[in-house]
Each structure stands twice: as C-alpha cells, then as structure tokens.
Amino acid sequence: MSEAAHLPMREVVRRVGALPGVRPLRFVPLLLPMWAVEVVATVRQAHSYDVFDRYLSRALAEAGLSGVGELARFFGVEPVLVERTARFLERIGHVRRAPDGLTLTELGRRSIADGRRYRLSHGRRLTLRFDGGAGEPVPWAHATHAVWLAEPTLTLPDGTVFTPLTAGAQLPPDAVDRLLARDDVVEFTGPSVPVEVEVAGPRAVWLPVYLVECADDPLVFGWAVDGPDPYLLKVYRGCAG
Amino acid sequence: MASTLVDQEHASYRDEGFCAALELAVAAARELGPPPGPGDAGLDDRIQREAILRLRSGATVNPALLPLLADGRFADPGEHEPGTDEVSRALAVPDLFCLEAPPGTARTLTVLEIVRSAAGRGERVLLAAPTAPQVDAVLARLPDGATVIRVDQPGSGPGSLAAAAAGVQQRILARSQAAARSLEPWLGAPSPALGWLRRLTTALDEADEARGRADRAAAHREATAAAARERLGADLREHARASEAAETSVAAADAVVEELSAALRRSESALHRRWRAGRLRRRLSDAVRFAAAARSRSFQARAAYEESAHSLERGVEQDATVRAAVDRAAFADLAARRALESAERAAHHLTRLLDGVADVPDWTADQAGLADLAGRCRELEPVLRGRAGLLREWRHRTARPTAQLHAELLRYADVVAASCVGAGRPEYGDLEFDLLILEDASRVPLPAALVPMVRARRAVLVGQTGRPALRDPEVVRAWVAARCPAGADAEELSALLTGSVFERVSARAPARNRAVTR
Numbered sequence: 001m002s003e004a005a006h007l008p009m010r011e012v013v014r015r016v017g018a019l020p021g022v023r024p025l026r027f028v029p030l031l032l033p034m035w036a037v038e039v040v041a042t043v044r045q046a047h048s049y050d051v052f053d054r055y056l057s058r059a060l061a062e063a064g065l066s067g068v069g070e071l072a073r074f075f076g077v078e079p080v081l082v083e084r085t086a087r088f089l090e091r092i093g094h095v096r097r098a099p100d101g102l103t104l105t106e107l108g109r110r111s112i113a114d115g116r117r118y119r120l121s122h123g124r125r126l127t128l129r130f131d132g133g134a135g136e137p138v139p140w141a142h143a144t145h146a147v148w149l150a151e152p153t154l155t156l157p158d159g160t161v162f163t164p165l166t167a168g169a170q171l172p173p174d175a176v177d178r179l180l181a182r183d184d185v186v187e188f189t190g191p192s193v194p195v196e197v198e199v200a201g202p203r204a205v206w207l208p209v210y211l212v213e214c215a216d217d218p219l220v221f222g223w224a225v226d227g228p229d230p231y232l233l234k235v236y237r238g239c240a241g
Numbered sequence: 242m243a244s245t246l247v248d249q250e251h252a253s254y255r256d257e258g259f260c261a262a263l264e265l266a267v268a269a270a271r272e273l274g275p276p277p278g279p280g281d282a283g284l285d286d287r288i289q290r291e292a293i294l295r296l297r298s299g300a301t302v303n304p305a306l307l308p309l310l311a312d313g314r315f316a317d318p319g320e321h322e323p324g325t326d327e328v329s330r331a332l333a334v335p336d337l338f339c340l341e342a343p344p345g346t347a348r349t350l351t352v353l354e355i356v357r358s359a360a361g362r363g364e365r366v367l368l369a370a371p372t373a374p375q376v377d378a379v380l381a382r383l384p385d386g387a388t389v390i391r392v393d394q395p396g397s398g399p400g401s402l403a404a405a406a407a408g409v410q411q412r413i414l415a416r417s418q419a420a421a422r423s424l425e426p427w428l429g430a431p432s433p434a435l436g437w438l439r440r441l442t443t444a445l446d447e448a449d450e451a452r453g454r455a456d457r458a459a460a461h462r463e464a465t466a467a468a469a470r471e472r473l474g475a476d477l478r479e480h481a482r483a484s485e486a487a488e489t490s491v492a493a494a495d496a497v498v499e500e501l502s503a504a505l506r507r508s509e510s511a512l513h514r515r516w517r518a519g520r521l522r523r524r525l526s527d528a529v530r531f532a533a534a535a536r537s538r539s540f541q542a543r544a545a546y547e548e549s550a551h552s553l554e555r556g557v558e559q560d561a562t563v564r565a566a567v568d569r570a571a572f573a574d575l576a577a578r579r580a581l582e583s584a585e586r587a588a589h590h591l592t593r594l595l596d597g598v599a600d601v602p603d604w605t606a607d608q609a610g611l612a613d614l615a616g617r618c619r620e621l622e623p624v625l626r627g628r629a630g631l632l633r634e635w636r637h638r639t640a641r642p643t644a645q646l647h648a649e650l651l652r653y654a655d656v657v658a659a660s661c662v663g664a665g666r667p668e669y670g671d672l673e674f675d676l677l678i679l680e681d682a683s684r685v686p687l688p689a690a691l692v693p694m695v696r697a698r699r700a701v702l703v704g705q706t707g708r709p710a711l712r713d714p715e716v717v718r719a720w721v722a723a724r725c726p727a728g729a730d731a732e733e734l735s736a737l738l739t740g741s742v743f744e745r746v747s748a749r750a751p752a753r754n755r756a757v758t759r
Contacts, residue, residue, distance in 0.1 A: 050649045055635050063631050064624040074628070075635060076416030077409070078387075080363055084653040 006147050009160045012210045012221045019228070023215040031152050031164040031206040032232070032239055033132030035171040038203075041194035043124045044107075046116035052077075052085045053117065057094060057104060061112045066101030092119050126194060128176060129205070132165075133238020135172045137179045137188040142231060144190070145224040149206040162208050165239050171202045211236060259311035260297040262730050264290065266737040267688050273712060273720055273738070285689075288665035292691040301695040302673050309336055310687065310694075313749030327756040328354045331701045332676075338701045339682075339747035339755045346758040352678060352703055360387050360655045364675035368658040369693040371684050387655040393663045405654065406646040413639045421632050423597045427622070428629035434594045438622060441587035441615050448580035448608060455573035458566070465566035469557045477553045480546040487539035494532035501525040584611045591618055598625055661685055665692040672696055682743035683708045690742035704743030714739050 009027060016024050049057075055075065059065045065074055068086065072079040086102055089095040094108030094117075104112070111118045129138040129148070152164035172178075176199050179188060186193050209232050212219040219228040220236050267289045294300075296307050308314040316336040328351060331338040342348035359366050373393035390405045397403035426433040505521040557563055585606045591614070595601045599621050604614040651657060651669055661679070664672070677697030679690060683704030694700055717738045725731045736745065747755060 051638065051643070051646050052649050052653070055631070055638070058631055059628075063628040065628070074417070074420060074632065076413040076418075076420070080655070081388075081653050083363065084365070085649075088652065 006154065006156060006162075006208045007210070007221065007223060008156060008158050009210065010158070012212070015221065015227065016212055016219065019219075022212075022219070024212050024219075025215060026213040028211040028213065029154075029160050029162040030209050030211050030236070031149065031154060031162045032209055032235055033152075033165055034138065034148070034205050034207050034235075035130040035132060035135065035175075035202045036148065036205045037128045037130065037171070037176055038200045039126050039128060039176065039194060039197040041124050041126050041198075042120055042122045042196040043126070043192040044118045044120055044195050045192050046114070046118055049111075049115070049117045052081065053089055053094075054112075056082065056085050057089065057108055057112050060095070060102055060104045061109060066098075066103065068102070071102075092117075120195070121192075124192060124194075126189070126192070126197075128179060128189065128194075130171055130175050130179075130202070131235040131238060132204075133235055135169070135175045137175070137182075139231060140186075140188055140190045142222070142224045142229075143188070146222060147208055149208065150203075152206045154206075154208050164206060165236075175202075207232075207235075209236065256307050256311050257297070258730050259307070259733065260293055262733040262737055263293045263296070263688050263691070265725070265729055265734050266686070267293070269717075269720060269724070269734065269738055270686065270688070272724075273716065284666075285662045288662050288667075288692055289688045292665055292695045293688065295695045296691060302698050303336055303694075303700075305336060306694060310691075310746070313746075315749075315751055315754055318753060327351055327758060328358055330753070330756055331355050332358055334699065334754055336699060337746060337750070337754060338699075339743065339750050340701055340703045340758060341706055341747065341755065342703055342758040343705060348703065348758050351758050352680065355676075355678060355701060356656060359676045365654070365673075366656045367664060367672075367674040367677045367693055367697055368656055368680070369661050369664055369677060370680040371661060371689075373658065373660045373663065388650065388653070389656040389658065390650060390654045392651065392657060392659040392666070392669060400658070402647045402650060403644075405650050406643070409646065409650065410639050410642075414636060417632060417636055417639075420598070421629075421636055424625060424629035424632055426594045427598070427625040428633060432626060432629075434591065434625070435622060437587050437590045437594065438615065438618050441584055441591060441611065441618070444580055444584035444587055445608065445611055445615060448577060448584055451573065451577035451580045452608070455570065455577045458570035458573040462563070462566040462570040466557055466563050469560040469563045470553060473556045473560070474553050477546070477549040480542065480549040484539070484542035484546040487535065487542035490535040491532065491539045494528065494535040497528045498525065498532050501528050581606075581608065581611070588614050595621070598628070659693070661689045661692050664696060673698075675699065676701065679703065679742070683741045684711070685742050686711055686740075687737055687742045687745060694742075702743050702746060704741065704747075706744060706747060708741065708744070710739040711741060712739050 009029065012027060013024075016022055016027075056071065059071055059074065063074070065071050068079050068082050072082045075082070086095055086097075089108065090097065094105055094111060095102050096105055097103075107118055107120065127143075129143045130136060131138060154162040156162075176197060179185060180194060180197065182188070207222070209229075210221040212221065212228075218233065218236075220232040221227075222229050222232045225231075267286055271286060296310075299307065301307070303309075305314070305316055309316075316334075318333065318335060327340060331340060332355065340348075340351065342351070356366050356368060373391060388405055388409065389400060390402055391400040392402065394401040397407070427435075429435075431439070501521060501524055505518060505525055508518045508521055588604060588606070588611055592601055592604075595618070602614060602617045604610045648669075651672055657664075657672070657674070674693075674697040677693050677700040679685065679693060679700060679702045681704060682690065682702035683706070690702075714735070717735050721731050721735050721738075725734055
C-alpha cells in the first residue's frame with residue numbers, strides 16, 4: 001500500500017449521491033498518465049508598484065518625457081529623486097539609459113501595461129506539468145492541488161486500488177515552448193511566470209482520479225475541484241482515446 | 242578510515258568561523274543581558290542574525306565587508322589622491338574609515354561636514370548610532386530640498402516619515418501647479434486645445450476649398466470676358482482689317498518712292514540717260530504725294546481701330562454676364578482670404594496654448610505654413626493630452642495623505658537616521674546606502690553594527706579608542722569557559738562580546754583609513 005493520500009472512495013460516492021439527476025453505474029479509481037518537466041527558469045514575478053516608480057514609468061511610456069531634469073520639473077520633485085527612482089528601475093530591468101534620456105525596456109513597458117511591477121529572478125527551479133493525452137499544460141490550480149505520483153501504483157488505506165491508464169503519445173518536444181508562448185501562461189504556471197527556461201527531459205507522473213461511469217456521460221473527480229471536474233474528464237477522454 | 246583535512250587558515254574557513262562567532266555572540270549577549278535600551282530583544286536578535294546571514298552569504302552592499310571585518314582586509318584605494326583633511330579622507334576611502342574623536346574636538350562639526358558633502362554629491366547617507374541619533378543639526382546644514390528621515394521618530398514630528406511625506410507632497414503640489422495650469426487646456430475629451438486644433442484643420446480645409454472656388458471663378462471670369470469680346474468685337478475686327486489695308490498701302494507707296502528715287506539717281510549719273518530724269522522726277526513727285534496720302538489714311542485707320550478697341554473694352558466691362566462673373570470671382574477670392582484668416586486665428590490660439598508646455602514651432606500665415614503647424618500640433622496633441630492626464634492624476638495622488646510614500650521616501654531619502662538595530666527593521670525592506678556614518682561606534686558591539694554596515698557601500702565609524710569594555714571581561718570569560726561550544730573560536734567570541742566595532746576595526750585599519758578629529 002502506498003503512502004500517498006487521496007480522496008477516499010466513500011467521499012466520492014457521497015458527492016455523486018448529492019448530485020441531482022446523476023445515476024452512477026460504477027466507480028473506477030484510475031491513474032491518469034501525465035508529464036512533469038523540470039526546468040531551470042528565469043521567472044517573472046509581479047509586485048505592486050510604489051508611487052514614484054509607477055508615475056516615472058508612466059511618464060516614460062505615456063507622456064513623451066525622458067530626461068531626468070524634465071521629469072523632475074514635470075512632477076515637481078528634486079532631480080535626485082528622479083535619478084534615484086530611475087536607478088532603482090534600472091536595477092530591476094525596467095529602464096535603460098540612452099543618450100537622449102531614459103527609456104523603458106520591454107519589461108518596463110509590459111509592467112506598465114499590466115499595472116504590475118515585474119521582476120525577473122534567475123535560476124528558479126520549476127516543475128511544469130502536461131497531460132498525457134494531447135500534451136496540453138495542466139492548469140495551475142490542478143497542478144498545485146493534486147497528488148502527483150512518480151510510480152503508477154496507489155492503494156488507499158481503505159483498500160481502494162487505482163489502475164493506471166496506459167500512457168499515450170510522448171510529450172511533444174515543443175510543449176514547453178508552446179506553453180511559454182501562450183498569452184494565458186500565468187493560468188498554468190502560477191504567479192512566477194517563466195520567460196526563459198532550460199529544459200530537462202520530461203518524466204512520467206500519475207494523477208489519481210475517480211471515474212464515475214453513469215447512465216449518461218461519465219464524471220471524473222479529483223482533488224482540485226469539489227464536484228465533477230470537467231478538466232479531468234477532458235484529460236481522461238484524451239488519454240483513453 | 243576516511244579523513245578530512247581542513248585548512249583552518251584558509252580565508253573562507255576563517256570567514257565561516259567568524260560568522261559562527263558572530264551568531265554565538267548574539268546568543269551570548271542575550272544570556273549575559275543585553276546592554277540596556279529600548280526595543281524588542283527578540284526582534285533585535287532576529288535583525289542581527291539577518292545581518293550576519295547577509296554577511297555570510299555575501300549579500301552585503303559592500304561585497305568585501307566580510308574579509309574586512311574578519312581579517313582586516315581593507316580595499317586598495319587605487320590611484321585616487323585623498324585630501325588632507327578628515328572629511329575628504331573619510332569620503333575618499335572605498336570601504337571603511339575610522340574617525341577617532343577624542344572629547345573636546347570638533348567631532349560633531351566633522352560628522353556634519355561629511356554628511357553634507359556626501360549628500361551634496363548625491364549620495365544616500367545612513368546616519369546610525371546606538372540609539373536614535375539627533376538630526377536637527379544635520380537638517381540645518383543640508384541643501385534645500387534634501388530629505389532627512391528619522392526612522393525611529395514616531396508620529397508626525399519633525400524628521401519623521403509622516404512629516405517627510407507631507408513635506409514632499411506639499412512641495413510637489415506647489416511646484417507642479419504652474420505646469421498643471423499650462424497643460425489643463427490639453428485635458429478633456431475634447432479638450433479646448435483639441436477644439437482649436439479642429440478649428441484650424443476645418444478652417445484650412447475650408448480655405449483650401451474656397452481657394453479652389455476662387456480659382457474656378459477667376460477662370461470663368463476670363464472665359465466670360467473673352468466670349469463678350471468675341472460677341473461685341475465685329476466693329477473692332479473691321480477697323481483692324483482697314484488699318485491693316487492702310488498700312489499695306491503705305492508700305493507699297495513707300496516702295497514705289499524708294500524705287501523711283503533709285504532710278505532717278507541712276508539716270509542722273511549716266512550722261513546718255515539724262516533725258517529720262519525729268520520724267521522720273523515728275524513720277525517721283527507724284528509717288529511722294531501718294532505715299533503721304535496713304536500714310537495719312539493709315540493714321541486715321543489706326544486711330545479708328547484704337548477708338549474701337551477702347552469702345553470694346555468699355556462694352557465688355559459693362560456687359561451684364563461679364564460683370565456677374567467678375568463679382569463672383571471677387572466674392573470667392575474674399576471667402577478664401579477670410580477662411581485663411583480664420584485658420585490664422587486658430588493658429589494663434591494654439592500657439593498660446595503650446596507656450597510653456599512644448600517647443601512652439603515657427604509658422605507662416607499662408608496655407609502651407611498653417612498646414613505645417615496643424616500637422617505638428619496633431620503630433621503633439623496626444624503627447625500633451627497624456628502629460629496633462631498624468632499630471633492631474635499625479636497631483637490628485639499626491640494630495641492624498643498616504644503611507645504608500647513611506648517606503649519610497651526611505652529608499653530615496655538623502656539622509657536616513659536610525660539606531661543601529663532600527664536600520665534593519667523588516668518594514669524598511671532592502672534599503673541600501675552609499676555611505677554609513679556610525680556615531681558612537683565605540684559603544685556598539687560588532688553584531689549590532691553589522692545591521693547598518695551590511696546596507697552601506699562605505700562606512701565611517703566615529704568613536705574613541707581606550708573606552709571601557711562593553712561587558713565585564715571576567716563575566717564574559719566565565720561564560721565562554723562554561724558555554725562556548727567545542728570548535729568555536731573562544732577568543733574571537735570574547736572579543737566580540739567585550740569589544741566595540743570601532744576598537745576592532747580601527748586597530749586593524751591602515752593609516753590611510755584612520756584619522757583623529759582636531
């Protein structure tokens with residue numbers, strides 16, 4: 001019997017019983033095949049702006065101002081305050097100095113556009129997870145609120161044995177690149193968004209779920225969602241073919 | 242059996258042992274009873290341990306702080322020649338300077354001058370002391386606009402964060418008022434400035450159309466006049482033909498006179514033809530008379546022609562269709578001029594609105610010059626609208642009392658004054674300074690001094706040598722004998738517990754890193 005904890009079958013039975021109009025036929029504990037990719041990444045983390053740094057960045061982005069002197073006159077502050085704020089923004093990679101004054105970097109522009117002060121951290125180790133069917137990234141809530149097994153075996157204390165589904169195709173080699181290129185990448189990586197990664201090879205991991213075969217469509221229960229989980233159902237269908 | 246040889250003299254090993262001794266010193270100081278002072282002892286310990294952690298991991302603003310404190314390895318000053326006085330020498334060292342200030346010397350004055358000089362060249366200064374230092378004298382000597390903050394000052398008293406924030410807010414509102422007023426016309430949807438720009442653009446379009454209409458009306462006027470000339474010009478054309486015929490007749494008569502004159506000259510020069518001369522003279526006389534008569538008729542025909550031409554011009558001018566065309570062309574030309582004048586008025590308004598908020602472009606009051614101005618204003622308008630909106634937001638933001646400014650004021654203040662441990666309070670975040678001035682350093686143990694030292698690129702320690710030990714050496718010796726863990730450097734631990742940072746550093750500092758106040 002493995003040690004990993006998971007929802008007991010009786011809890012799933014109780015939850016299914018509480019669903020109106022659902023007639024369960026069979027409860028099948030399954031291990032969904034998934035992929036974990038360990039990466040060493042440069043991540044972008046969002047922080048709140050303070051006051052001067054936000055307005056200085058906005059002045060560079062929106063008001064066509066760039067010189068320390070003209071910025072100080074515009075805001076009515078001492079030039080040294082602008083200089084020190086610029087130095088701070090330069091240190092976190094938002095501003096660079098050009099011959100004609102200060103300019104925003106791509107990171108600075110993106111920060112102003114999103115209203116969040118992004119900072120880059122290098123050398124962060126992350127685990128990116130993908131489903132074993134289409135190789136799509138796993139949503140952050142599911143990635144963090146789930147039990148991930150390195151081996152395809154799980155038996156709960158109540159004797160419930162989970163059966164692994166056969167792994168499907170290999171993870172597409174460009175799965176990580178496609179994830180990083182998505183506009184909604186934060187939905188899959190959480191608040192630390194990788195922007196550059198060094199990828200090690202993927203390894204197979206397993207996600208315990210309950211498949212509830214019903215008179216109508218089947219339901220899948222996992223740990224991330226209290227009720228039937230449409231995402232896990234989609235993954236199950238992808239894996240089961 | 243495997244064995245491990247450890248080179249205890251290796252620098253990294255010594256540094257590690259030194260950091261371990263510092264951590265032990267913090268724990269021992271707690272057990273021996275901390276020097277009396279305000280504050281939360283638990284928090285103070287955590288702050289000192291955090292400083293030791295930074296020292297150990299190399300996360301100090303001066304990356305060479307650990308070897309300096311552990312082994313007295315001071316940085317090479319390079320080729321820079323320091324001055325001869327204490328102030329310039331203290332500011333010239335790249336890492337740490339010990340300023341010994343015996344009683345009765347100009348200690349305060351020298352410290353103030355160091356602070357003033359450093360702040361004057363744009364450096365951020367941390368002024369630290371065993372307890373919160375007084376900054377009134379510092380405030381009085383700093384240039385206008387320099388920000389001085391006492392982080393240990395609660396409430397909104399002078400030098401407190403709240404007071405500094407309020408002062409900055411007031412200055413911002415006062416200084417940005419004129420710019421806000423100048424930019425106000427560029428704000429809104431649509432803004433007054435955009436209204437004038439649209440008027441200029443519309444007037445230019447109208448002027449362009451009106452000019453086109455005027456040109457077409459002028460062409461129509463010319464065509465109408467030509468048609469009237471054609472219609473009314475039969476008499477003139479008749480006189481023209483008569484005049485032309487008269488001139489032909491004159492030419493023919495003149496030719497005959499010329500021919501007869503030549504024949505007469507030939508006849509008179511030849512003896513055998515003289516008999517013809519008389520006849521030729523008579524014929525010439527007739528021809529001359531005939532030519533004179535022809536010339537007279539020609540003059541009359543020319544006069545009649547000119548009279549007819551004048552008459553035709555008067556007729557054309559008085560012709561109703563021509564007069565209508567001329568009136569239409571004149572009105573169209575006037576409308577074009579008025580439209581251009583309207584554009585010029587809008588241009589003058591825009592020029593006034595640009596004054597003080599952007600470089601006013603040169604322009605001329607013709608169609609091309611005004612069009613150039615409108616194009617430049619179209620480029621400037623979104624920029625100035627953005628500035629106006631941003632400045633209004635900035636002033637609204639600044640007018641609100643806010644604690645959000647505090648962190649930034651600390652980050653950007655010229656001078657921050659704090660007690661040693663107070664400089665490391667968690668709410669002050671990752672403050673960094675160009676220069677630390679640690680007053681009364683001979684009363685500060687090294688673990689407490691580390692708190693401000695790890696946050697500064699350079700430091701000036703001010704103190705006295707020969708001061709009594711910070712703790713009773715006998716008590717410390719007894720504690721070390723009883724409690725010092727095996728492997729720890731007992732001697733180093735005793736020194737850290739009894740000696741001050743000033744004594745430790747000044748004893749190892751080379752001459753260029755030391756001075757005595759006079």
